[in-house]
Amino acid sequence: MLKKVFILAFSLLLVSASLGACSDETTAPGKKVSASDLISGAPQELPIPGMVTMVDIGAHSCIPCKMMTPIIEDLSREYEGRAAIAFIDVWEHQEEANKYGISSIPTQIFYDAQGKERSRHVGFMDKDSIVAKLTELGVK
Numbered sequence: 001m002l003k004k005v006f007i008l009a010f011s012l013l014l015v016s017a018s019l020g021a022c023s024d025e026t027t028a029p030g031k032k033v034s035a036s037d038l039i040s041g042a043p044q045e046l047p048i049p050g051m052v053t054m055v056d057i058g059a060h061s062c063i064p065c066k067m068m069t070p071i072i073e074d075l076s077r078e079y080e081g082r083a084a085i086a087f088i089d090v091w092e093h094q095e096e097a098n099k100y101g102i103s104s105i106p107t108q109i110f111y112d113a114q115g116k117e118r119s120r121h122v123g124f125m126d127k128d129s130i131v132a133k134l135t136e137l138g139v140k
Helices: 002-019 063-078 095-099 127-136
Strands: 053-058 084-089 107-111 117-122
Touching: 053 063, 053 127, 063 084, 063 127, 107 127, 117 127
Parallel strands: 053 084
Antiparallel strands: 053 107, 107 117
16 A cells, blocks of 8 residues: 555656646537536547637646636636637646646647647736637637
């Protein structure tokens, strides 16, 4: 048991060092994705097909990530049906850091409706800046 705890602690330490400061589910095209699905921290098929998508990658224990939580929750509700706002906790889903090429958290990645990455921001991002980026990508 102690060996398992040590291995888990060591793994978390490695992820922490690689990230800096701080249930697989597939979404079929046309399936309605709710705000609560996207902010749960569970990996989704991202970006959402046919929809502008912002993916916030962080951890619930990171201070700037915690500061962004209410922003992400608000935007997720405000843009439901118009844009996908998703959060992935890389402490819970460590494989996602490599998948998205994350070296520091929080990182926000913006995709157009065709699924092409259009912008990436590292660090805290305020609500007005996120809204401006979504507007730039055509979300009304």
